[in-house]
Amino acid sequence: MALQLSNTQVKWLKVAVFVLALLPFARLVWGTATGAFTDPLAEITKISGEWALYFLCITLAVTPLRRLSGWNWLVKLRRMVGLFTFFYALVHFIAFLWFDHFFDVAAMLADVVKRPFILVGFIAFVLLIPLAATSTNAMIKRLGGKRWQWLHRLIYAIGPLAILHYWWMKEGKSDFAQPILFGAIVVTLLALRVFWHFKRKPQTVRA
Amino acid sequence: MLFKRNPNGIDLPYPSEITPQEIYTGRRSFLTRMAATAAVGSGVWEMANREAFAQAAPGQKLAARANVALSTDEKQTPFKDAAGYNNFYEFGLDKDDPAKNAHILRTRPWTVRIEGEVNKPLTLDIDGLLKLAPLEERIYRLRCVEGWSMVIPWVGYSLANLLKQVEPTGNAKFVEFTTLADRKQMPGLGSGVLDWPYVEGLRIDEAMHPLTLLTMGMYGQVLPNQNGAPVRLIVPWKYGFKSAKSIVRIRLVSRQPRTAWNDSAPREYGFYSNVNPNVDHPRWSQASERRIGETGLFQPKKKTLMFNGYDQVASLYTGMDLKRYY
Numbered sequence: 001m002a003l004q005l006s007n008t009q010v011k012w013l014k015v016a017v018f019v020l021a022l023l024p025f026a027r028l029v030w031g032t033a034t035g036a037f038t039d040p041l042a043e044i045t046k047i048s049g050e051w052a053l054y055f056l057c058i059t060l061a062v063t064p065l066r067r068l069s070g071w072n073w074l075v076k077l078r079r080m081v082g083l084f085t086f087f088y089a090l091v092h093f094i095a096f097l098w099f100d101h102f103f104d105v106a107a108m109l110a111d112v113v114k115r116p117f118i119l120v121g122f123i124a125f126v127l128l129i130p131l132a133a134t135s136t137n138a139m140i141k142r143l144g145g146k147r148w149q150w151l152h153r154l155i156y157a158i159g160p161l162a163i164l165h166y167w168w169m170k171e172g173k174s175d176f177a178q179p180i181l182f183g184a185i186v187v188t189l190l191a192l193r194v195f196w197h198f199k200r201k202p203q204t205v206r207a
Numbered sequence: 208m209l210f211k212r213n214p215n216g217i218d219l220p221y222p223s224e225i226t227p228q229e230i231y232t233g234r235r236s237f238l239t240r241m242a243a244t245a246a247v248g249s250g251v252w253e254m255a256n257r258e259a260f261a262q263a264a265p266g267q268k269l270a271a272r273a274n275v276a277l278s279t280d281e282k283q284t285p286f287k288d289a290a291g292y293n294n295f296y297e298f299g300l301d302k303d304d305p306a307k308n309a310h311i312l313r314t315r316p317w318t319v320r321i322e323g324e325v326n327k328p329l330t331l332d333i334d335g336l337l338k339l340a341p342l343e344e345r346i347y348r349l350r351c352v353e354g355w356s357m358v359i360p361w362v363g364y365s366l367a368n369l370l371k372q373v374e375p376t377g378n379a380k381f382v383e384f385t386t387l388a389d390r391k392q393m394p395g396l397g398s399g400v401l402d403w404p405y406v407e408g409l410r411i412d413e414a415m416h417p418l419t420l421l422t423m424g425m426y427g428q429v430l431p432n433q434n435g436a437p438v439r440l441i442v443p444w445k446y447g448f449k450s451a452k453s454i455v456r457i458r459l460v461s462r463q464p465r466t467a468w469n470d471s472a473p474r475e476y477g478f479y480s481n482v483n484p485n486v487d488h489p490r491w492s493q494a495s496e497r498r499i500g501e502t503g504l505f506q507p508k509k510k511t512l513m514f515n516g517y518d519q520v521a522s523l524y525t526g527m528d529l530k531r532y533y
Contacts, residue, residue: 003289032504038302039355040504041497100491102507117490172475173400173489175300 005073016079023086024051025091041099041156048095049166052088053182056162059085060155067196079135086132095127121165124158130157159186231482243429269424271362277418278346279516284357288399288499294351295452296400297386297393299424299431304395305433312453314437321369323520324379329372334438337423340368344427345420350482350515356496361441362424367415372461375411379459382414383407384440384451401467407451408478409442410465412523416442444517446480477533480516481524487533 006014027042030036059082068075096118101108109148112122131152134140140148163186166181234270268431295305298312322328331339332345346360364441388404390396396403413419419442423430435452442450448468458464475489484494495508502508514520524532 038288038499039497041502041508042353042355098504099497101506112490114487115490169490172472173300174402174471175398 003069003071003100010073010076013073014077014080020108020121021055021081024048024088028091041095045092045095045099048088048091049169052092052157052160053166055081055085055088056159057182059201060159060186064189065194079104083132083135086128087165089125089128104174117165117168120161120168127158127161131158156190159190162186216247219225223484232267239321268341268427269362271344271427273425274343277356278344278360279348280346281348281358282501283314283346284359284498284500286426289357289359289425289474290434292499293433294353294447295395295433295435296397296398297388297403297405297453299395300398300400306431308394309432309436312387312432312436314432317437317455319438319454319457321373321457321459323383323460324376325459326376329373329514333423336369336421336438336456340364346514347420347441347443349441349443349447350496350511351449352476352480352490352493354493354496355499356509356511357499359420360426361420361422362427363422363441365417366419366421366440367417368414369421369457373438373459375459378461379467380411381460381463382409382411382463383456383460384409384454384456384481385456385458386451389455401471403467405450405451405467406464407440408466410463411459413442413520416520416523418517418520442521444482444514444533446476446482448476448500479524479529479532481520481529481533482511482528483513483533486530 024047028047031043032040059078062074062078062081066072097105097108098104101111112118131154134143134148134151143151163183165181166182167176170176171180216425221343233403233484280307291306291307292302295309298305299309317481318330318332319336320330341364342362343364344360344362346358348356350356380507384407386405386407387393388396419444422435422439423437425431425434430439431444432453435450435454438454440450463478466478468480469478482493487493493511496511498509
């Protein structure tokens with residue numbers, strides 16, 4: 001019943017996802033280079049932040065979706081979408097360091113400490129770094145599966161921090177529709193894992 | 208240093224003589240684009256509104272004498288940016304929403320009621336407002352609280368001209384400005400971002416200050432709807448949101464009025480909201496700004512000036528703690 005894909009199909013799927021995932025970045029480059037963005041600095045910051053959040057949700061959705069659908073090949077896409085989460089978060093962070101502080105690291109850090117809104121976003125970004133750094137097969141081997149898994153549970157902190165950052169950003173305009181939507185998505189995806197973890201007999205994934 | 212000096216103050220050029228060619232051209236391509244959007248974008252319903260669109264279309268010239276003494280000589284923001292990048296939540300939350308949606312606003316007939324603590328309350332239509340005092344063109348810096356800025360040639364006259372007509376009483380300590388709130392014409396009113404109608408306010412001495420401009424046009428023409436047609440306020444030393452758009456009522460009152468943004472987020476938007484590089488917004492610094500059309504990726508942002516560079520208003524706030532009254 002479950003949709004199965006051959007290795008070749010998965011390979012092509014990965015190529016397709018990779019290209020699609022770069023489209024928002026291409027839009028940033030295009031919009032900035034052509035002058036299509038009226039306020040490019042604001043636009044780059046906004047779009048990169050939004051896509052970091054979208055990819056965070058996509059990454060978190062892989063395991064539950066795989067479990068519910070039996071599409072085991074989904075796991076082969078997880079590392080890539082996870083790294084795209086980091087990529088867009090990195091662009092978002094660089095935009096902040098570059099546009100807001102023109103690479104003055106001391107001023108940037110002062111800003112981080114001063115504003116809770118920025119602080120939570122910054123912590124979420126910093127916590128993503130070890131996850132991205134340990135994404136290779138070699139690193140998984142070096143850490144060992146168990147420890148690697150423990151480390152990657154940092155996502156339980158990163159998800160809510162990212163939502164809080166987004167929430168506070170939208171708070172100024174009392175515009176909570178999006179933060180509520182994405183908050184619900186992240187909470188659901190994380191809660192599903194907790195639920196499955198504590199179920200006495202974990203449901204075996206159908207092959 | 209900031210202002211062009213005019214030695215005699217009388218012999219001033221018309222704006223058509225000083226508005227650069229590129230701005231006129233930009234205006235035309237903007238119009239074409241707007242028309243194309245209206246025609247292609249949304250079909251029959253849109254077509255039904257074409258008449259209103261045509262009637263309200265920007266481009267109608269508005270002659271005015273350039274007030275060089277009160278104008279900056281900084282590079283003007285391209286018309287397409289000033290008319291395409293707007294915060295006017297009555298027409299949607301995104302910056303390009305007002306330009307897309309505001310064409311359905313009917314700006315004629317339009318009346319403004321001036322009332323409250325005055326001896327001679329007055330209701331004026333747009334023609335009455337346009338005739339009340341000689342129109343001036345003033346090129347002002349506009350600083351948005353969000354951290355971006357523009358340089359825009361506005362057309363209007365000092366609000367004081369109008370306020371003097373209605374003879375404020377001794378109780379008139381503040382002035383309240385109310386924006387139209389009509390669900391039929393303003394799709395953004397469905398959102399709960401603000402408690403409509405949009406209300407802004409000034410202290411009476413701020414409202415009477417010669418820099419405070421009652422504005423009917425920009426770039427030598429009638430205000431585009433998305434910029435607050437047919438009549439708006441421009442208070443150049445305050446963050447942009449203090450300058451109410453599409454005004455239907457001006458009320459002189461004895462107490463500080465409630466204002467829309469202060470109601471919504473008092474910690475972020477104070478009643479005074481003077482441009483002040485030393486008072487941060489809770490979520491970002493106000494020390495610098497992105498000048499639209501100029502600030503690129505490869506140079507630091509422009510330093511924001513106290514009172515947006517309009518030092519002549521400093522005396523209004525003598526002895527006031529501007530960190531407390533932000």
